[in-house]
Amino acid sequence: MEGLARAWVEVLESLVVAAGEPGAGGLTPSDVGLVEVTQGEIEVLESAYPGLVDVLPLSPLQEGLHFHALDEDASSDAYTVQIVLDLEGDFDATAMRRAAEALLSRHAGLRAGFVHEGLDAPVQVITAGARLPWSEQDLADLAPEARDAAVARVLDEDRARRFDPAAPPLLRFTAIRLDDHHHRLVLTYDHLLLDGWSTAVLVRELFALYASGSDTAALPRVTPFRDHLEWLSRQDRAAAETAWREALAGLDEPTLLASSHDTADDAAPEQIRTELTAELTEAVSARARALGITLNTVVQGCWGLVLARLTGRDDVVFGATVSGRPADLPGIEDMVGLFINTLPVRVRVRPGDSLSGLFAAVQDEQARLMPHQHVRLADVQRLAGHGELFDSIAVFENYPIDALDLGSADGRLRVTGVDGGDTTHYPLTLIAVPGDRLQLRLGHRPGVVDRDRAERILAALLSVLDAVVADPDRPVGRIDLLPPAERDRVLVDWNDTAAPVPAGTLADAFRQQAARTPDSVAVTFRGTGLSYAELDERSNRLARLLIGRGAAPEQFVAVALPRSADLLVAVLAVLKSGAAYLPVDPGYPAERIEFLLRDAAPVLVLTTAEVAGGLPGTGTPHLLLDGEDITAELDSLPADAPTDADRVAPLRPANPAYVIYTSGSTGRPKGVVVSHESVVALAAWAATEIGPERLSRVLFATSLNFDVSVFEVFGPLLSGGSVEVVRDVLALTEAPYDTWSGSLISAVPSALDQLLAHGGLGVRADLVVLAGEALPARLMDDIRRTMPGTRVANIYGPTEATVYSTAWFSGDGSADGTPPIGRPITNRRVYVLDAGLRPVPPGVTGELYIAGPGLARGYLGRAGLSAGRFVADPFGVAGGRMYRTGDVVRWSVGGELEYLGRADDQVKVRGFRIELGEIESVVGACPGVGRVAVVVREDQPGSRQIVAYVVPVGGPVDG
Ligand code: AMP
Ligand code: MG
Numbered sequence: 001m002e003g004l005a006r007a008w009v010e011v012l013e014s015l016v017v018a019a020g021e022p023g024a025g026g027l028t029p030s031d032v033g034l035v036e037v038t039q040g041e042i043e044v045l046e047s048a049y050p051g052l053v054d055v056l057p058l059s060p061l062q063e064g065l066h067f068h069a070l071d072e073d074a075s076s077d078a079y080t081v082q083i084v085l086d087l088e089g090d091f092d093a094t095a096m097r098r099a100a101e102a103l104l105s106r107h108a109g110l111r112a113g114f115v116h117e118g119l120d121a122p123v124q125v126i127t128a129g130a131r132l133p134w135s136e137q138d139l140a141d142l143a144p145e146a147r148d149a150a151v152a153r154v155l156d157e158d159r160a161r162r163f164d165p166a167a168p169p170l171l172r173f174t175a176i177r178l179d180d181h182h183h184r185l186v187l188t189y190d191h192l193l194l195d196g197w198s199t200a201v202l203v204r205e206l207f208a209l210y211a212s213g214s215d216t217a218a219l220p221r222v223t224p225f226r227d228h229l230e231w232l233s234r235q236d237r238a239a240a241e242t243a244w245r246e247a248l249a250g251l252d253e254p255t256l257l258a259s260s261h262d263t264a265d266d267a268a269p270e271q272i273r274t275e276l277t278a279e280l281t282e283a284v285s286a287r288a289r290a291l292g293i294t295l296n297t298v299v300q301g302c303w304g305l306v307l308a309r310l311t312g313r314d315d316v317v318f319g320a321t322v323s324g325r326p327a328d329l330p331g332i333e334d335m336v337g338l339f340i341n342t343l344p345v346r347v348r349v350r351p352g353d354s355l356s357g358l359f360a361a362v363q364d365e366q367a368r369l370m371p372h373q374h375v376r377l378a379d380v381q382r383l384a385g386h387g388e389l390f391d392s393i394a395v396f397e398n399y400p401i402d403a404l405d406l407g408s409a410d411g412r413l414r415v416t417g418v419d420g421g422d423t424t425h426y427p428l429t430l431i432a433v434p435g436d437r438l439q440l441r442l443g444h445r446p447g448v449v450d451r452d453r454a455e456r457i458l459a460a461l462l463s464v465l466d467a468v469v470a471d472p473d474r475p476v477g478r479i480d481l482l483p484p485a486e487r488d489r490v491l492v493d494w495n496d497t498a499a500p501v502p503a504g505t506l507a508d509a510f511r512q513q514a515a516r517t518p519d520s521v522a523v524t525f526r527g528t529g530l531s532y533a534e535l536d537e538r539s540n541r542l543a544r545l546l547i548g549r550g551a552a553p554e555q556f557v558a559v560a561l562p563r564s565a566d567l568l569v570a571v572l573a574v575l576k577s578g579a580a581y582l583p584v585d586p587g588y589p590a591e592r593i594e595f596l597l598r599d600a601a602p603v604l605v606l607t608t609a610e611v612a613g614g615l616p617g618t619g620t621p622h623l624l625l626d627g628e629d630i631t632a633e634l635d636s637l638p639a640d641a642p643t644d645a646d647r648v649a650p651l652r653p654a655n656p657a658y659v660i661y662t663s664g665s666t667g668r669p670k671g672v673v674v675s676h677e678s679v680v681a682l683a684a685w686a687a688t689e690i691g692p693e694r695l696s697r698v699l700f701a702t703s704l705n706f707d708v709s710v711f712e713v714f715g716p717l718l719s720g721g722s723v724e725v726v727r728d729v730l731a732l733t734e735a736p737y738d739t740w741s742g743s744l745i746s747a748v749p750s751a752l753d754q755l756l757a758h759g760g761l762g763v764r765a766d767l768v769v770l771a772g773e774a775l776p777a778r779l780m781d782d783i784r785r786t787m788p789g790t791r792v793a794n795i796y797g798p799t800e801a802t803v804y805s806t807a808w809f810s811g812d813g814s815a816d817g818t819p820p821i822g823r824p825i826t827n828r829r830v831y832v833l834d835a836g837l838r839p840v841p842p843g844v845t846g847e848l849y850i851a852g853p854g855l856a857r858g859y860l861g862r863a864g865l866s867a868g869r870f871v872a873d874p875f876g877v878a879g880g881r882m883y884r885t886g887d888v889v890r891w892s893v894g895g896e897l898e899y900l901g902r903a904d905d906q907v908k909v910r911g912f913r914i915e916l917g918e919i920e921s922v923v924g925a926c927p928g929v930g931r932v933a934v935v936v937r938e939d940q941p942g943s944r945q946i947v948a949y950v951v952p953v954g955g956p957v958d959g
Contacts, residue, residue: 035121037055042055044118045115049127050127054108056112059225059228060374060376061338064377064378065192065338079162080159080161080191083186083188083203083418083419085203085415086415087413089411089414090181092210095210096173099206099210100132101132102214107224107225109337110169112193113165113168125168130169132169133171133173135174136174137174137176137177139151140177151178154186158188171188171189171190172188197323198338220334223330223332227329227331228337232374239372243372244369244372245383247369248389251384253313254386254390255313255318257392257428257448257449269425269443269446270444271442272451272454272458273441274440274458275439277437278437281436295432300396303318304347304349304362305349306461307392308347312844312847315346317346318347319342320345321342321395323339341377343375343380350477351835353475355472356473358476393428395430396434426445427444430461442458452893459483460481467479482839494830495830497824497826499688501677502680505575506676507576513717513720514536517532523568524725525724529565530569537639538573540576540639540640541573541634541638541639542569542634543572544638545634546579546623547642549603549604549623550604551574551578551604552578553655554580554649554656556581556603558583558600559605559606559704560586563725573606580655580658583660583709586611591616595668597618608624609624651676652676654677654857656674657674658673658707663912663918664918667917667921667922671859671862673859674707674856678855679802681827681854682714682854684826685804685825686711686718687715690715692719694744697722698712698743699712699724699742699746700713700726701727701729701745702748706911707799710803721743732755740764741765743766744768744769746768746771747768749770750910750942763787765790768792773908773911775819776818777817777818791809791811794808795807795822796899799856800870800885801856805830805854806823806830808896820892820896824852827854829882830848831875831882832844832889840891842893843893846888847888849882851881851882851883886904905917907944920948923948928953930955931950934949935949
């Protein structure tokens with residue numbers, strides 16, 4: 001009997017779930033109440049329904065379902081429910097049919113038809129007599145296999161036959177004979193009629209009637225569904241609306257697991273399940289008792305916590321199905337109809353609150369809302385003003401199964417199995433079934449939540465339940481939802497990137513490379529080139545000159561030069577002098593350049609006469625590389641490499657190699673200081689993972705002010721390749737580059753997009769490295785089409801972690817859709833953490849943190865800011881740091897990172913990293929501007945623009 005009861009529970013609970021389909025009926029709140037119909041309307045109804053005895057309104061969920069049922073596209077099985085009973089023993093089909101007919105005459109609600117045409121609002125009509133649809137199938141003559149197939153066919157066909165809501169009765173029975181002692185009894189009905197609890201009542205009565213020869217005297221007096229509808233009409237709608245409005249006030253956004261990143265999928269819903277041990281079940285129940293809360297509350301609170309972690313929010317909503325059977329209605333337990341309702345449960349998770357405090361808050365809130373559970377979900381959603389509020393539900397099953405006493409009185413017919421019911425329509429449906437062992441089932445739509453993710457979610461729920469038992473006073477922020485093996489996987493296994501890094505400075509590394517390949521071409525510009533030996537010698541001379549002018553380790557030298565081979569001579573010379581270079585793109589606005597020069601206070605600016613003319617006067621000395629005196633001075637200096645003996649101070653790998661400025665939220669850009677060793681390590685990664693072949697001819701098209709240029713220059717120069725300097729990628733669309741072919745092009749996606757948009761050029765490369773902003777799937781398709789055979793890398797990295805931190809190469813994995821940003825590169829570790837700095841499991845969004853030796857030293861002269869973004873790494877060696885990127889990502893099950901967006905309002909426009917707050921503070925400082933909001937608009941796909949909205953001082957202008 002225990003097994004059968006369980007089977008029943010499964011069928012019944014699934015009904016609840018199906019009924020929980022979010023409804024969006026067309027009625028206004030004031031329509032709920034007993035119906036007002038005119039005499040004329042009644043006459044029309046009477047002619048359509050001879051024997052009309054009553055006209056009733058619809059219950060809240062009936063309204064929702066009826067609205068959906070009118071939708072032609074709705075799949076038939078969403079509302080047609082089939083319950084199959086396995087019967088063993090003597091089966092008297094005639095007696096069963098009579099019992100079923102008796103049910104139909106007992107319960108007026110079973111004879112309801114639903115009418116809406118010509119009416120303001122749908123009504124249910126009840127007729128006095130309705131013939132029970134009953135059919136019999138005899139399959140006893142078939143061989144066992146053929147019989148199974150035949151049964152399946154009968155059931156499928158039955159299930160597919162949708163009811164017409166306007167044609168009562170909306171239920172039917174089918175009796176299938178398998179052999180003399182085995183039958184199946186199939187009850188099929190439209191969900192508009194019944195909820196799961198009612199089904200339990202009906203089946204119990206059916207068997208009682210069968211046993212008693214359809215003697216209704218032994219059954220309880222029927223309380224009609226009409227009484228419930230009357231009860232509904234007496235409820236205070238205004239009070240309920242106020243209660244719900246208050247309950248959902250201040251909710252920032254709905255809790256939706258399905259996002260635009262998920263592929264739509266119509267695959268059939270699946271379910272996984274687990275059962276707590278009897279000991280754990282008892283321990284959880286004991287805790288609940290001690291805390292004075294119900295097991296239902298425990299489940300809801302724990303689910304809220306899991307949802308919060310899944311979505312990275314601290315204020316979440318999910319649906320809960322309520323029985324809708326008010327205690328103050330006599331006879332309510334035995335009533336038949338559609339009572340249930342699905343309503344939101346809101347859980348606020350403050351990391352410092354205890355679990356028990358969270359449960360108490362949930363219970364209080366639910367108790368307060370209890371009298372208001374009669375409101376339609378559609379109305380509650382309207383009050384909250386967010387549209388669909390949730391897409392997961394938690395069901396706490398509480399059917400009166402004890403009351404189920406099936407089988408004939410003399411024991412000659414027994415129910416041995418029950419099957420059927422309906423399936424979940426939500427991406428996630430949690431069903432908790434109380435008992436000696438608490439059972440948890442998780443229904444999931446595989447297109448949104450795949451099996452692997454569902455299993456992790458269920459495991460997370462179990463972790464919370466463990467915590468309930470272990471210590472209900474623990475702050476919720478300290479509960480770990482990740483099992484140890486999982487934790488190891490994301491923290492250790494997927495970060496197994498340690499690799500040896502060559503010792504020494506960038507200057508050493510380049511000198512060694514020049515010694516290995518002195519005659520190879522190191523750099524070309526407009527057809528002329530410099531060999532490694534030439535580049536080495538020229539930069540040695542300039543380095544010596546710079547040392548003489550004050551360049552030294554921990555100092556900066558600004559490089560403000562047009563793009564040519566000399567640019568590389570200058571960069572190398574600065575590094576060899578021991579100083580770090582401060583790139584100053586001559587095309588930048590004067591104000592920006594002035595800020596850089598004042599903030600970094602370089603010892604001098606390396607520039608040309610022409611560029612110098614446009615530079616703001618900051619008092620920083622200019623060194624004109626094209627000045628005749630300088631040329632002469634350079635010629636007089638030794639061509640061998642300066643050593644520490646020549647330098648002002650010894651150069652160490654930890655000294656800065658460059659400082660690159662990025663936008664800042666306070667209106668002040670910040671300089672990211674990166675050391676020699678970090679660049680050497682990046683180049684070592686490039687040499688091994690990209691390889692000398694693909695680094696043999698690299699386009700250098702990126703401004704020195706973007707750190708991607710560091711890769712474009714030092715990737716090839718430290719592995720014997722050559723660098724081809726161009727103005728920018730679009731230069732390839734002009735003469736002399738009608739065609740260009742090389743080994744590697746690197747660009748921000750929007751720049752490559754533009755290049756391809758200029759169409760049909762013969763640009764060829766073995767590898768296209770895209771970095772700096774999200775790589776859209778559309779661009780991937782364009783590249784595949786226009787540059788067949790080219791491999792694409794989607795590489796991710798903030799300047800603060802030395803150019804690149806994670807990489808994905810096409811051909812490595814799934815090719816469709818938005819490419820991931822891949823895995824950590826050598827010597828990088830990446831963590832996806834929640835707000836409490838706990839690692840999240842795959843599939844869960846979190847913020848990306850980067851650790852390992854490649855981190856920048858910090859922001860120049862901004863110790864406080866640095867301390868806020870470069871924080872202690874709790875997972876690495878003591879004293880290690882990790883950088884908080886502000887990027888929102890998630891792990892795929894296979895260990896690749898998917899980029900989802902930003903946690904703040906930093907944006908990327910054409911590769912420029914921009915804090916909208918910086919622009920707001922500048923616009924806000926303009927005279928007459930009161931308030932300002934700055935956003936990025938993409939009115940045309942691919943064309944992102946920054947737009948400022950301002951309110952003048954003194955408020956909006958009239959008219
Ligand atoms: P930057 O410091 O200029 O390199 O900018 C770093 C930021 O650019 C990151 O924090 C991301 O927001 C974004 N970013 C860089 N590479 C990618 C990429 N491959 N996909 C998506 N966003 C990226
Ligand atoms: Mg970057």
